[in-house]
Amino acid sequence: MGKSSKDKRDLYYRKAKEEGWRARSAFKLLQLNDQFQLFKGVRRVVDLCAAPGSWSQVLSRELYENNKDNEVPPKIVAVDLQPMAPIDGVTTLQADITHPKTLSKILEIFGGEPADFVCSDGAPDVTGLHDLDEYIQAQLILAALQLTTCLLRPGGTFVAKIFRGRDIDLMYSQLGFLFDKVICAKPRSSRGTSLEAFIVCLGYKPSSTWKPSLDLNVSTEDFFKGANIGRYELNDELHYEEESRNVAPFIACGDLSSYDSDATY
Amino acid sequence: MAGNLIPIEHNGPTIALKFFEDDLLLVGHGPILKIYNYKTSEVITTKRIFKKNKIHGITFDRDTLAFYGARSLSILSLNQILEEEELTKYEKMVNDWIIAGEFSYNGLEVYLLTAHNVILGVDSYSQTLQWEKSVWGEKSILYSGSIKVTSKYDVYINAGTVMGGVIIWDLYKEEIIHNLLGHEGSIFNVKMSENDKYIASCSDDRSIKLWDFKTGELLSTAWGHTARIWNLKFYNGDSAVVSVSEDLSSRTWNITEDEKLVANLTFELHSGRHVWGLDVKDGEMLAATGGNDGRVRLVDINPRKIENETQSFEIEDIVANSQYSVKKNEVVKGFWKLNAGLIVVTSEGGIFRYRNNEWTLVKVNLGLKNYSLTNGHTHKNIITFTNDKGITILFKFSDEGDLIKESLIASEVSKVINSISSIYNDELYLLIESPNKKEKLILYHINEDLEVVSTKFFGKGQTFVTTCFEIVGGLVFIGFRLSSIGIYDFETSEEVQLIKKVSISDTVTSIKTLQESQDKILLSVTNRDGYYLYIEYEKSTNLHTYIHTNDLRKGFLEGSIHANQELVVYGFKSSYFYIYNESRDFEIAYENCGGAHRLWKLFYENGNFDFIYTRSGALYIRSIECPNTPYFLGEGSHGREIREISIRQKEYKGANKLYVTGAEDTTIKLSSINFDTGKIRNYWTIRKHTSGLQKIKFLNDNLIVSSSAREELFVWKICENFNYPLISLFGTLNPSSDNPDLRIMDFDHIFVYNDHELKGFVLVTVYSDSSIKVSFFDIESQSFSPLISGFYKTCCLFDVKFIVHDHKVYILSGASDGHLSLWDITDEVQFKVSKNRLNYTETLELQNLPQPLNMIAVHQNGIKDFDIFKTDSGILVASGGDDNGLGLTQFNLNDETITSEIVSFVPNAASSTITSLSGLSDSRLLVGSVDQIIRLWTFKDNELRLVDAHYTTVADTGSLDSTEYKTSDFALVGGIGLAVWEIK
Numbered sequence A: 001m002g003k004s005s006k007d008k009r010d011l012y013y014r015k016a017k018e019e020g021w022r023a024r025s026a027f028k029l030l031q032l033n034d035q036f037q038l039f040k041g042v043r044r045v046v047d048l049c050a051a052p053g054s055w056s057q058v059l060s061r062e063l064y065e066n067n068k069d070n071e072v073p074p075k076i077v078a079v080d081l082q083p084m085a086p087i088d089g090v091t092t093l094q095a096d097i098t099h100p101k102t103l104s105k106i107l108e109i110f111g112g113e114p115a116d117f118v119c120s121d122g123a124p125d126v127t128g129l130h131d132l133d134e135y136i137q138a139q140l141i142l143a144a145l146q147l148t149t150c151l152l153r154p155g156g157t158f159v160a161k162i163f164r165g166r167d168i169d170l171m172y173s174q175l176g177f178l179f180d181k182v183i184c185a186k187p188r189s190s191r192g193t194s195l196e197a198f199i200v201c202l203g204y205k206p207s208s209t210w211k212p213s214l215d216l217n218v219s220t221e222d223f224f225k226g227a228n229i230g231r232y233e234l235n236d237e238l239h240y241e242e243e244s245r246n247v248a249p250f251i252a253c254g255d256l257s258s259y260d261s262d263a264t265y
Numbered sequence B: 001m002a003g004n005l006i007p008i009e010h011n012g013p014t015i016a017l018k019f020f021e022d023d024l025l026l027v028g029h030g031p032i033l034k035i036y037n038y039k040t041s042e043v044i045t046t047k048r049i050f051k052k053n054k055i056h057g058i059t060f061d062r063d064t065l066a067f068y069g070a071r072s073l074s075i076l077s078l079n080q081i082l083e084e085e086e087l088t089k090y091e092k093m094v095n096d097w098i099i100a101g102e103f104s105y106n107g108l109e110v111y112l113l114t115a116h117n118v119i120l121g122v123d124s125y126s127q128t129l130q131w132e133k134s135v136w137g138e139k140s141i142l143y144s145g146s147i148k149v150t151s152k153y154d155v156y157i158n159a160g161t162v163m164g165g166v167i168i169w170d171l172y173k174e175e176i177i178h179n180l181l182g183h184e185g186s187i188f189n190v191k192m193s194e195n196d197k198y199i200a201s202c203s204d205d206r207s208i209k210l211w212d213f214k215t216g217e218l219l220s221t222a223w224g225h226t227a228r229i230w231n232l233k234f235y236n237g238d239s240a241v242v243s244v245s246e247d248l249s250s251r252t253w254n255i256t257e258d259e260k261l262v263a264n265l266t267f268e269l270h271s272g273r274h275v276w277g278l279d280v281k282d283g284e285m286l287a288a289t290g291g292n293d294g295r296v297r298l299v300d301i302n303p304r305k306i307e308n309e310t311q312s313f314e315i316e317d318i319v320a321n322s323q324y325s326v327k328k329n330e331v332v333k334g335f336w337k338l339n340a341g342l343i344v345v346t347s348e349g350g351i352f353r354y355r356n357n358e359w360t361l362v363k364v365n366l367g368l369k370n371y372s373l374t375n376g377h378t379h380k381n382i383i384t385f386t387n388d389k390g391i392t393i394l395f396k397f398s399d400e401g402d403l404i405k406e407s408l409i410a411s412e413v414s415k416v417i418n419s420i421s422s423i424y425n426d427e428l429y430l431l432i433e434s435p436n437k438k439e440k441l442i443l444y445h446i447n448e449d450l451e452v453v454s455t456k457f458f459g460k461g462q463t464f465v466t467t468c469f470e471i472v473g474g475l476v477f478i479g480f481r482l483s484s485i486g487i488y489d490f491e492t493s494e495e496v497q498l499i500k501k502v503s504i505s506d507t508v509t510s511i512k513t514l515q516e517s518q519d520k521i522l523l524s525v526t527n528r529d530g531y532y533l534y535i536e537y538e539k540s541t542n543l544h545t546y547i548h549t550n551d552l553r554k555g556f557l558e559g560s561i562h563a564n565q566e567l568v569v570y571g572f573k574s575s576y577f578y579i580y581n582e583s584r585d586f587e588i589a590y591e592n593c594g595g596a597h598r599l600w601k602l603f604y605e606n607g608n609f610d611f612i613y614t615r616s617g618a619l620y621i622r623s624i625e626c627p628n629t630p631y632f633l634g635e636g637s638h639g640r641e642i643r644e645i646s647i648r649q650k651e652y653k654g655a656n657k658l659y660v661t662g663a664e665d666t667t668i669k670l671s672s673i674n675f676d677t678g679k680i681r682n683y684w685t686i687r688k689h690t691s692g693l694q695k696i697k698f699l700n701d702n703l704i705v706s707s708s709a710r711e712e713l714f715v716w717k718i719c720e721n722f723n724y725p726l727i728s729l730f731g732t733l734n735p736s737s738d739n740p741d742l743r744i745m746d747f748d749h750i751f752v753y754n755d756h757e758l759k760g761f762v763l764v765t766v767y768s769d770s771s772i773k774v775s776f777f778d779i780e781s782q783s784f785s786p787l788i789s790g791f792y793k794t795c796c797l798f799d800v801k802f803i804v805h806d807h808k809v810y811i812l813s814g815a816s817d818g819h820l821s822l823w824d825i826t827d828e829v830q831f832k833v834s835k836n837r838l839n840y841t842e843t844l845e846l847q848n849l850p851q852p853l854n855m856i857a858v859h860q861n862g863i864k865d866f867d868i869f870k871t872d873s874g875i876l877v878a879s880g881g882d883d884n885g886l887g888l889t890q891f892n893l894n895d896e897t898i899t900s901e902i903v904s905f906v907p908n909a910a911s912s913t914i915t916s917l918s919g920l921s922d923s924r925l926l927v928g929s930v931d932q933i934i935r936l937w938t939f940k941d942n943e944l945r946l947v948d949a950h951y952t953t954v955a956d957t958g959s960l961d962s963t964e965y966k967t968s969d970f971a972l973v974g975g976i977g978l979a980v981w982e983i984k
């Protein structure tokens, strides 16, 4: 979905090599953190769609390496369809996050304890059919949100990659029901010519009327039934309905003196 | 918000296609349904089915039709579609993406397969949900699936998962029948054959697998597509499969008796990338395919197609009916198609005629041994054979095929290497060439009675070998190797002119007259390297101008045919011979003949082609008849994202305006638009850039500039002297290095005059490495010279404009850091300003870009587009950003120190990146965003206010341009597709 500008010679790419990050994506998380202090007080994290693992590397450095003297070690779980080379302090899981079984497995690893932070940098294979690609991307975010509603502590943070297309404001609106603040953030390390951005959801506020529960025969669509987050729900009487839309405030992160990912040198 | 924005027409990816009744084809163009009579290409009706969603599928039961796409569903009768104006009120929704839809056996229900492998049963009359069915634990996400209704109780769901599995389940038993494993990656299509014998599936792994439905056994895996396959269909009584792909090809596959899937036909029917839509009219073996380019192609997919259209004859077949004994190594040495039949000569002098499917020996002429240079005049039934000694034998046949006359010409040359012919005023002209440099070219005019009417001699340059010639307007145009053309006076035989280097290299392969008038000749010239051009030749001055230039980029280009005002070209690409309609940009036919090294000739008449060639000693005749269905329906546009649109202000032939589009596919299209009907018409697809276009703009009525990555910038010129517009390359801005990798993000121009004469223009270009350059383009010399060079910062510059205000020249740029910056370059530009235009001076030197005078942070992130409006005190700048914001910034240029101020800013002016904006009259602004909403704003009293907003069906909305026509404004909106809007 992102416009492809194939030159890899941008500065972030080189800098990632120099600093030992597995992908230039690391800078996106670092710049998001600079803006929102995402890691503050965070001890337990789920990193979804994590391969090759640069976000996990950042999390490991911030929560694990820098806090080695802490008695209780932090918990970092990384999940991806692809295998991932090990990282200190990170538990990796190779699985599909849209599959209910995967979510149950992650819950198990946390053993009933909540997480402070859930992030997802997932991107599906794009087909070129824009509406379908946007739908699948939304499904990936919803799958991450499913897990989030089952695992995140109240007040916790959820960050996910989005592509700003025609229906992204539906997503903003629905997340608005579950979080205090929903922001669309664009790190400077993410190309301005790409539609990629990150949705930063701060202050999780679980619904008082809806109890999320994972069931193996429940699809993502069924899961959110009754959640009252403004999603269209199936009735016998089929009708046309516009779901509510809402534009999240936009924040560019990373300071202006940082490198420009659109420039070529 | 009253409707100020009115959508008129939409061209975009075509996903849903369905043949219906005798001669109808239902096509989903985005949310709009068009019903075509596919035999006449008449559009029976155009109706919007959905408010926003695209039609992804169409299915029907008798005259009830169901349309689905995304989460939308609409069940309508044919009468409703034809008679009611407003159909979107019938749109219904479900809670999930609909992958497939099908009517139940008795038609009372519609089954919908959702992206989570659930079937919803909808009553087709009341249109209410009746039930949901699924198989336990398999509600995983699907990219594809299909529903096969076999009987009232036997309904099979074929679900393609994202993990390489195909799950076949029984709807009413809610049980899995097979889980077919073997593919890698997501499954993109799965279909069951009509008689329930087979299942075909395709996936990310680019293969097609054929499975036995009963046993679930994998029968065959077929390869051939070079990218993902999007659609499959069984046809011809389940003995063949047709597939369409991301790789742009459509292929057919035969199922052999031992149940193997074997490749058969390959077509390239669309342009850009992706073929999505597919349906087959089984009885007629006619396929309809829908591309990202918005076109529907109709193509004969009869598995016997090639056999039916091709005849091949070994030498033994040719002589079979005659008293003729074939000599050792005897082969076909020459042929010509006459009205009387196909005449063939063998290497031993046997002359045969093929007529009414029968070969007959015409005569044996041992003297004809090795007379391999064959020419002819098809309508006059004349054929000529020339040997290397300079003897030409001529035969004339009656229409019935009898040899009625023979004649001989002896040319006084030491040797012959070439003999070529041309028809002028319906008479045959034969040109004989000797390899001896001192011997002139001999041109014979031969009449119907095989008499030589005249003989002319033409001198030729030292290193030239002739390849083709054309006689017109008292001149002979002779094409040579090394891409040059000699022009001779027909009467005096004098050389009038020699045009060298028509292209960079290689041979001129054809010269054809397109038009002749009192004072001008228009010729089309093809070059073997793929380059072709139109030359306008002025008789009185002997001046020639290239008024159309283009590169075919399809291997070797061997010639052209001008038919019905369209340019048809042909040539070889690796082992294939192709015939291509270049004006309308589509493939007519291809033939796997083994490559260019053979005897071959293409004959054309009334839309029918005969490609005759030899291969390993045998003679092949491939007859391509003009199909009785149109080649395509719907004009369509680029098959990749349109990055920029520019509409010319001046009207073009009445109701139309010309416009150009530049796309991700690296091409430029020159087209016209009729605002009354919304109809577009493409004239040319220009292939010159080697990377996706960044910008393209009309500078005035006939000059265009385009830019892209790799530092490419070209100047183009439009010519309107003929029945359709022509476009030629007029200038090139040289890159700064041999291996350029910068993107030229934007440019702007100011014209430079010498008194009243237009001398050229000053061009500012901005680059992805933050550099800014200004240069002067001289129209006479067609070349650029540098004026100013410098840098902004280290970030990418997105856009730039010139401002001329109060005898000063400014540059305003927008960058990825969200700043607008202003430079005063009055001194550095060197040309003086008077009356808002620049005056030409001669000596120019390269200057450094001065420091910017003013910088203002308007957006948080990149400024994607801006437009400027002049005010008394300076300018107002409307800008749109990646931050979803729309800004209005005022620059005061009158005071001693220049000041700027944001006078209005709307942070959430769109829910996604604002990519393009265009100023309209009355302080109005049209704004496009990737949220697919077109918004109309006003900024009266310096305050931005939203007037109207309307959803556009064009995804990845990246460009728009507007123009006034009659009393309204009109806009073209581009992205993946192109939409036409009226702005009231």
Ligand SMILES: C[S@@+](CC[C@H](N)C(=O)[O-])C[C@H]1O[C@@H](n2cnc3c(N)ncnc32)[C@H](O)[C@@H]1O
Pocket: A022, A023, A025, A026, A048, A049, A050, A051, A052, A053, A054, A055, A056, A079, A080, A081, A082, A095, A096, A097, A098, A121, A122, A123, A124, A125, A140
């Ligand atoms: C942009 S990469 C993530 C990069 C990562 N954050 C890093 O910094 O190294 C996107 C990942 O999403 C994963 N992905 C896509 N769909 C998924 C799914 N359904 N379940 C799990 N992972 C998925 C892909 O395998 C891919 O590795």
